[in-house]
Amino acid sequence: MSKRVVLITGGAQGIGEAIVRSFVQAGEQVVFIDVNEEKGLSLLAQLREMGGHAHFICADVAKADDVKRVIKEIETKFGNLHVLINNAGVSWFHPLEEIEIETFDRILAINLRGPFLLAKFAAPLIKKSVQQNGEGAIINIASTRALMSEPHNEAYAASKGGLLALTHALANSLGPAIRVNAICPGWIDTTGGKDIRPEDHSQHPVGRVGTPCDIAEACRFLASEAAGFITGQKIVIDGGMTIKMQYVE
Template identity: 55%
Template sequence: MNFSQKVVVVTGGANGIGKSIVTMFAEKGANVVIADIAEEAGEKLVLALKEKGLEARFISTDVRKVDEIERLMRTTFETYGCLHYLINNAGVSRWKSPYELTVEEWDDVLHTNLRSVFFGSREAAKYMRKNETGGAIVNIASTRALMSEPHSEAYAASKGGILSLTHALAVSFADDHIRVNAISPGWIETGDYGQLREIDHAQHPARRVGKPEDIARACLYLCDDENDFITGANIVIDGGMTRKMIYIE
């Protein structure tokens, strides 16, 4: 896959999964825009990529604010003259009892994880539709849209909403040749992979915990113009955990 001269925006791109997505697109020749509130980490990543001769820039963006999303997409288009791909990756979580979760905490999760996906996609699509070949949007959801642990209501709701929003936008943007897909990661270790226990890996049918690169490669696949028959889909990348039946004996 060659993304030379393509332009991609990655929200939440300064750290974790987003950082891997940014790096992989840059290595494939894309012009990458990192959108994040983590300014120091974002600028550091840009510097590291430029030292390798790769093209990237950082735009400080709080995806909870629609005006900042609008500025992000406008600035990207003014800088590169086009916009091809958007990876909606920014997200936060709150693990708190539903009896104690505040309205402010609920809104923060929903605005960051879900509302930003709609407005980010809408604003990006305004520029993607100018392209002869359209564009592609990838929304990072979660297997927690399909199953839950206690005290994850806001996060689960936001990720479930992303799945519904994905197929709705895929249909709405079809005439503009803009594909919209989702990826639902399972356990993706963004910390010290070497500190994981053997049982952490063994419980996965794939026999290992996921890595950020596993998600980044799927983003490349879904954005590749040759895969233009894939839209409205949700790809679960969890080492098989959601297909594993578990009984307590």
């Protein structure tokens, strides 16, 4: 099977970086985008030093012209696109009375408008690239905060809840050629264990806080033939935290 082309947004750090590394290590041709050019180029250099097939584009997913430029560059350079992973997102929390309307709009622009733009402009190329129904895949990285909340995260919760609705809408619109699913990560530590306490781990039935690799592995599965009968779904990956009753002692 020839290398697939995989596009990952927000790929220069955190969960996105883990997803990029996972697909590169699997031998895929990975294109990743991020607004942080310095970190993107640094990761690209590391991947190429390891012999990986990777390409970095600095772009803002909330800007239609940037997204169209990215898809055009992929089509020109590779001719194909098989998998899109919408990972780029921000999680700025503000009290309701204090959040600026512009901040609310920016969070929704990145977290929800971005995945919409990527799907809109990438779908024609994905459809042209796949040979059989279900070979194309779009994976949206949502959040457990689409399903439950805490104070001061109205914008983030709204954006991720909208992303789940966008997921099942896209699954209907783009099937059968493209499967569309969402992952809802719970507590994912992107610091390498810094400031994580034993009680943080104990809140999870599996006994630990999640890692970016947990999400990367799920992306690999949803993008594979093994997930060929899965579309329009939300997969909660949170170590069981959202199904555990929490009591203050």
